[in-house]
Amino acid sequence: MNDPTSGVSHLDFDAKESTFLDASELIINMGPQHPATHGVLRVILKLDGEKVMGLECVIGYLHRGVEKIAENRTYAMFNPYVDRMDYVAAVSNGLGYCEAVEKLLNVEASPRAKYIRVILTELNRIASHQLWLGTHALDIGAMTPLFYTFRDREEILKIFEKYCGARLTTHAFRIGGCQYETYDGFEQDVRNFLDFFAPKIDEYEELLTTNRIWVQRTRDVGVISGKDCIALGVTGPVLRASGVKWDLRKAQPYAAYKEFDFEIPVGTKGDTYDRYLVRMAEMRQSMRIIRQAVDGLPSGPIMAKVPKVLKPPVGEIYHSIEAPKGELGYFIVSDGSTQPYRVRVRPPSFVNLQALDLMCKDQLVADVIAVIGTLDIVLGEVDR
Amino acid sequence: MTPVATPFFFYMLSGLMVVGGLFVITRRNPVHSALALIVTLLAQAGLYLMLYAPFVAGVQIILYVGGIMVLFLFVIMLVNLERTEKEKPFNKQWLVGIASAVALGAMFVGVYVRGRALLPEHTVSLPEAENTQQVGLMLYGNYMLAFEIASLLLLVAIIGAVVMAKKRI
């Protein structure tokens, strides 16, 4: 594949008498109601027997017009909406949006707020990866990891609930800082979670990492090179598993990430197994970051000085963060009023989904499932 | 154990066979034909049991029904064509074909009626309990060469089928 951007060749839906044998391929519609498409993704597969000749994603079944809604809300009012995009990693979405607006307003969150943000975001990264692991394993046929990950994810959600009252769509941050001061015993809860979770990752790995069937199902499946990743704009663990050491937390540090010591796990081959390993390692790194952040949590106010009515100066800003799934960017244009003139979200899932066709070409139907799982898409984010 | 109610089972099974055979050659849909053929083959396995040939009956079920017919069904589904159902199932010379086949049948009946004397009611005892052993001994004794040739034939058939059915080798 020299030109990954060439896209899918036109699918001929009027192919006469499609059978398994003749020249015209079998066309199968997978989704939008299908157990393995993680929501309402529709994939049109062009098959030659079991081999995938090409595929086309049909998206938009979950489109809610989030970006348009932003134009009719004030900056603060739009904040909860972003949680509904990548609902598995709501905290990351909020962080990205808040930081983008802060950049536009030219304010900076207080150090304590930054630390709290890092803790919650990294907890959310772990939760997101857990959900990915469970569903991915279930897609490949291992049902047990799903229940293990959901058991442990519950602990994270409990911390969220105690902190801000919501489990999934947290709306944890405000422009200029945090919504709430931490509750009593927050640090202890987080530390307890870290102690609780460290052996659990080993448990997951014990089930899967050396499982022969798992390795056979994921090795050399959905291979994508670093070059193709960059050409397609693929980011996040998918990019890193292909050997490109690119993590916005290191490359363009935001929040308080500059102050923490952690590594960027990278893969070598860019196959599904590498992506699995990278995400597992990322969970461990996240734990490392959380521990440093909890230990060094500074005291002080949680909110910076922010005017009551937000009226950013005329201008535009692009700010991106490393969400669990990749680069999550917000492009905000301000016309000086209380409402943004335009908000454009760069969702990692949407961009990563482009690579699906390239990664599935010449693989088998069963691999499509594995690749959709390994891309870790959330349709709320793809369709917005 | 001796077969019980022999005439009843004979007429039932042979009736099934003939009706199944009729369905095979008259159905438009090849899948229905194949299913009718399966009924025929199973009924025939029953007849083998009545003829004290349990091993042949078992082979009939495993090979014919479990192997060959599954292959047939597989291929019918691969070349799954709705067009063929709309076409005429019989070719132009159907009348001649039926006439000659019936003539052949009449000849058979004639031979059987005339040559009845050639078929004395002579039976040998075929102990069912040792049928498998005896068949095995004969296969690897008297018919050793034929057995080897058959295996060679099957090998050639495998290779031939692969060569012909595969798009690119």
Add this chain to the structure above:
Amino acid sequence: MVPITTLHYLVVAAALFVLGVIGVLTRRNVVIVLMSIELILNAVNLNLVAFSRMWGLHGQIFAIFVIADAAAEAAVGLGILIAFFRNKETVNIDEVDLLKW
């Protein structure tokens, strides 16, 4: 009721044979023609096994060989059918009139 003799089996086999011949001669679908050939082979098998009731096990051995042969025939026949179908998109035996494709 008449006791069942070898002749009964022979008559059934003859009927089956005739049905198979009719199928081969009149049907247009190659798959059904192949199945009719299976019918013919089975008629022969029934004869062989019926005779083995009279003269000993040799008939059964022959029946086994015929079954093996039928398997080979079906595999090759269906292989040809698939190759033919891939090129001409039909399974109509009337259209098998080229010596080359």
Add this chain to the structure above:
Amino acid sequence: MIPDYITSYLDKSVRVTPGEAGNIFWALVYILCVFGGVSLVVVCMNWLERKILAHMQIRLGPMRVGPHGLLQPIADALKLILKEDIIPEGADVLVFWTAPLIILLAVFSVYCVIPFGPTHAITDMNIGLLFMLGVSSLGVLGIVMAGWASNSHYPLIGALRSSAQMVSYEVAMGLAVVSAVLMTSLNAQGTGTLSMIGIVQAQQAQQTWFLFKFFPLGLVAFVVFAIAMVAETNRAPFDLPEAESELTAGFHTEYSGLRWSLFMLGEYAAMIAVSSIAITLWLGGWMRPFPHLLTGQAWDLAFSLFPALTFFGLAGLAFYAVGKMWAILYFRVQAIGLAGLAAVFGLIGLILLLRPVRTGVQDIYWFVAKIAVFLYLFIWYRATFPRYRFDQLMKVGWKVLLPIGLGVLVLTAIAGVIFG
């Protein structure tokens, strides 16, 4: 009063299966017993699978219907029977209807020759093993028919996958079986047997389970069979034909209600059937563990107490649960029901202590206990393994199991000549 042919079979001097004795009445009784028993086991299996799987996955499984969800299978069965029987548009109705029946017929025919004891089989055939393999291979037909008749892509792909899978694994299975049959010929006459009862008797005569015969040859053959039989029954990790995440439900996607439940019944019954083949061939059939090692009156007595002990154990477990449930007011009624069940178990245990009953159920008990182990393994696999991909599955079948099976067959023959 009672016709002679009923009582004649009960005569102790007749030690053959009803089929061999030509006794139609008792054959019918046995058929009903086996059919009813297997259906009952399938129903229990439904509950057990959900429970065991749930506890492996740190959840509780069914808890609502009856104590610990004991009545869940009944509720499910009622639901399935009452559900609408949907026939998809464009389906071939006749084929669509007969497909589940064919699967059931194929599976239950296998039970004709399964020996639960020296005389506890419906019949014993000279070609028993051949019959079993042949009839169980008919199940493929039902699957292919179901997939084709549904007139839908997913079932068709599922049917093609599953027929390819079953046909390929039958080969490896057959080779493994043949090596076990070879072992039966290691006697004075030098003739083996295909009769299921004969195979167990050969193990009895040679004073070893074929699992340990020519160690490790018997073991390897058994492992080949054990893998092939999982693939043959379309269970995890070989459950591609019904791979939920890929093909929704494979060949029975379009089925609903009663017909769907027939497929499930067929699947579970097939699991029991193949387990019985494995037990008969390698694990000594109805023989109790160590029949030749631990001999003598004391051991006989000890082993004959196992059936009763099992039921006492079940009763104890149920009573323990009753004790815990009684404390909660909301569960009082259910606790009473569970106590009743426990009492029934205890009563059965007491009956099993009686000497004639005790000796009578020995064979059946050990056979069923061995089946239970296999069924547990099936559930365990499902909780542990991811699913194979189709090409990998074929590779395992043709490139791993088949050569191993062939090698074991040849080595067994050589070993038989040298040591036998």
